[in-house]
Amino acid sequence: MNLRSILTPAFSAFLITVMASVTLNIFSPQQAGRDDTSVETSDIPMPTQATDLTVTPSVSTKPSTTPSVAKPTATPKATARPTAKPCIVTVNGSRYDVTSLRKSHSGGNIFVCGTNMTSTFQSMHGNDYNIIRKYKIS
Amino acid sequence: MNRTSLLFLSSIAITFVLWILSKEHFVLFVSTDTLKAITQICALIGAVGYFFTYILSSKLPFLEKITSLDQLYKTHRLVGTLAGAGILLHVSSLIARLLPLPSAFTLYLIPSTNLSYNVGILAFYLLLVLLITTLYANLPYHIWKLIHKLASFGILFAFLHLLIIPSDISTNLPLRIWMIGIATLGMIAWVYKEFLEQFIRKSFEYRVTNIAKADDITVITMQAQKDSIPATPGSFAFFTFYADNKVVTKESHPFTILDTNANELAIAVKNLGDYTTLISYIPVGSKVVVTGPHGKFGKRILATKEQQVWIGAGIGITPFYSVASYLQKRGLSHHSIDLFYFTSTPDKIFHPTLLASAKETGIKYTYACTSISGRQLPSNLLSEDTVSNKKVTYFLCGPAGMISAYSEYLLSKGVPQKRIITEAFEFKSLEI
Structure with missing residues (x-):
C-alpha cells in the first residue's frame, strides 16, 4: 500500500474546498463593492453615538484636507465614517445589530451584513437565540 | 498487523464510542447535521492519530518490548498519514459548512x-x-529530517488547540479525559525524544579503525573506546559521526551491525548521494557515537528452527550477512536455510564472504545480479514446492518496493502473514 493513495483524496477534498471558498471570497458581492450596510440606515434606529458624532468639513482659513469632528449637534445626519455604519443581520425573523460582535465573535467575523443568517446561526448554535438577545434591534 | 497497529485501532474505537456517548441524541444529530458530524469525528480521529505518531517515533524503551523499531516506524508512517487525512478532512468540512459565506x-x-x-x-x-x-x-534525507524535527513543534499548538477549543472535548468529561490523556502521552513522548533521550539513553563511543570501499558500498570498522554495544546478530544501531571532534552532521543514521566481535564492530554504508557520501569520506580515527542496539530481525531468525527462506536485496543483505557470519564463527550449521541475494550491480563485498560462509554452514545460497540476469520475480525465485510448504518462514530485507512485492506474492500463495517477517529501515518510504 502506498501512503500517497491514502492522503491524496483528502488533499484533493481540501484543495477543492479551499478553492471554492477563495473564489467566493474574491467574487462575493461584499468584496465587489457592496456596502456593509445593505440595510439602509434609515430603516433602523441609529445608535446614539452615530447621532452625536457627525462629520463635517472643518471651517478654517487654512487649506486642509483632513476633516475634523465638529461639535456635537442634535441633527441626525447620515454618518460619513465607515466604522460607524451598523451591520444588521436577520436571524429567525428578528434583526440584530452585530457591528460590535464582528470583532468579538469567537467564531470570527462570519457575518454578511444585510442578509438572513438564520441557517448559519442554527447550524452553529441551534435554536439558542438567547446568546444574541442583547444585539436584537427589532 | 503488529501490536502497535492494534493499539491504535483500539484507541480509535474507544474515541468513536466516547464521541457517540457524548451526544444526547446521536442519530438525530448525525441525520440533521451530517457535515458537523463528519467535522467532529475527523477531528477526533485525526487528533488521536496525530498524538499517537509522536508516541510511536519516540523510541521510548517500553515500545521496543512491544514490537521492533522498524515496525514502529512503519506504523508511525501509516498512522501519521491517516491522521493527516483526518485533519485535512476536518478543516475541509469546517470550511464546507460555512460555504457559501x-x-x-x-x-x-x-x-x-x-x-x-x-x-x-x-x-x-x-x-x-x-x-x-x-x-x-x-528531499535529501538530512533536509527532510530537519524539516520533520522543526515541524514537530506543531504538537505544542495542537495540544493547546485541543485544550481550549470550545467543542465536545470541552463539554463532555469522559471524552475530555480520554483526549487530553492521549495528547499528554504524545507530549511526553515528544519531550523525551527531542530533549531527554540524548541524556537518558546510553551511548557508546567508538573510533574508526578501517574504511574499505567497493563501488557504492563503504564498510566502516570501528573500535570501542570503553564499553561496547551489546549487539546481537542482525541488530542495528544509530550512528553519529564526528570528524576532528566536530560532528559531521547532527543527525544519527541507522545501520545494521555487520560484525559483533568483542570490541569491534563494522557497518556497511551504501552511498545514496547525501549524508552517506559524507560519512564514506570520514578519516580513520574519527569519533563515532553509537546508540542502540535495536531490532529483533536477527533474533527471530535464530529462534526459528524450521525451514527458512532469506531474501535480501541490495544493502538489505546486511542482517543476513550478520547472522551468517555469526553461525560461521561459532561453527554452527543450518541446512534448512535458503538464502537469495540480489543486487543491481555485481557485488564485491558481501557475495564472496557469503559464498564462503554458506559452504561452512550449509546454507543454500543463490546470488544474482539483476543488471546481468534480469529482475528476480518472486514467481521465478520461489518454487511452488517451497511456497506450498506451510512450515517455511520467510525473512525479507531490502527496498520497501521489493518487500511489498514479495509479501504480496507470498500472501497470494496462501503463506500466513505471521510467517513473513520483514525489516525495512527506510524511514521515508511511502510503501507500507
Whole structure:
C-alpha cells in the first residue's frame, strides 16, 4: 500500500474546498463593492453615538484636507465614517445589530451584513437565540 | 498487523464510542447535521492519530518490548498519514459548512484574534509541511529530517488547540479525559525524544579503525573506546559521526551491525548521494557515537528452527550477512536455510564472504545480479514446492518496493502473514 493513495483524496477534498471558498471570497458581492450596510440606515434606529458624532468639513482659513469632528449637534445626519455604519443581520425573523460582535465573535467575523443568517446561526448554535438577545434591534 | 497497529485501532474505537456517548441524541444529530458530524469525528480521529505518531517515533524503551523499531516506524508512517487525512478532512468540512459565506476561507485558514483558532491554524500548517515534505517532495534525507524535527513543534499548538477549543472535548468529561490523556502521552513522548533521550539513553563511543570501499558500498570498522554495544546478530544501531571532534552532521543514521566481535564492530554504508557520501569520506580515527542496539530481525531468525527462506536485496543483505557470519564463527550449521541475494550491480563485498560462509554452514545460497540476469520475480525465485510448504518462514530485507512485492506474492500463495517477517529501515518510504 502506498501512503500517497491514502492522503491524496483528502488533499484533493481540501484543495477543492479551499478553492471554492477563495473564489467566493474574491467574487462575493461584499468584496465587489457592496456596502456593509445593505440595510439602509434609515430603516433602523441609529445608535446614539452615530447621532452625536457627525462629520463635517472643518471651517478654517487654512487649506486642509483632513476633516475634523465638529461639535456635537442634535441633527441626525447620515454618518460619513465607515466604522460607524451598523451591520444588521436577520436571524429567525428578528434583526440584530452585530457591528460590535464582528470583532468579538469567537467564531470570527462570519457575518454578511444585510442578509438572513438564520441557517448559519442554527447550524452553529441551534435554536439558542438567547446568546444574541442583547444585539436584537427589532 | 503488529501490536502497535492494534493499539491504535483500539484507541480509535474507544474515541468513536466516547464521541457517540457524548451526544444526547446521536442519530438525530448525525441525520440533521451530517457535515458537523463528519467535522467532529475527523477531528477526533485525526487528533488521536496525530498524538499517537509522536508516541510511536519516540523510541521510548517500553515500545521496543512491544514490537521492533522498524515496525514502529512503519506504523508511525501509516498512522501519521491517516491522521493527516483526518485533519485535512476536518478543516475541509469546517470550511464546507460555512460555504457559501465568503468568510469560510479566512476563518479557518488565516490567523485572527481568536487564540483557540490561531493555535489550530498554526498546528495545521505545520502538519501540512510534514505531509508535503514527506509524501510529495523528494528531499535529501538530512533536509527532510530537519524539516520533520522543526515541524514537530506543531504538537505544542495542537495540544493547546485541543485544550481550549470550545467543542465536545470541552463539554463532555469522559471524552475530555480520554483526549487530553492521549495528547499528554504524545507530549511526553515528544519531550523525551527531542530533549531527554540524548541524556537518558546510553551511548557508546567508538573510533574508526578501517574504511574499505567497493563501488557504492563503504564498510566502516570501528573500535570501542570503553564499553561496547551489546549487539546481537542482525541488530542495528544509530550512528553519529564526528570528524576532528566536530560532528559531521547532527543527525544519527541507522545501520545494521555487520560484525559483533568483542570490541569491534563494522557497518556497511551504501552511498545514496547525501549524508552517506559524507560519512564514506570520514578519516580513520574519527569519533563515532553509537546508540542502540535495536531490532529483533536477527533474533527471530535464530529462534526459528524450521525451514527458512532469506531474501535480501541490495544493502538489505546486511542482517543476513550478520547472522551468517555469526553461525560461521561459532561453527554452527543450518541446512534448512535458503538464502537469495540480489543486487543491481555485481557485488564485491558481501557475495564472496557469503559464498564462503554458506559452504561452512550449509546454507543454500543463490546470488544474482539483476543488471546481468534480469529482475528476480518472486514467481521465478520461489518454487511452488517451497511456497506450498506451510512450515517455511520467510525473512525479507531490502527496498520497501521489493518487500511489498514479495509479501504480496507470498500472501497470494496462501503463506500466513505471521510467517513473513520483514525489516525495512527506510524511514521515508511511502510503501507500507
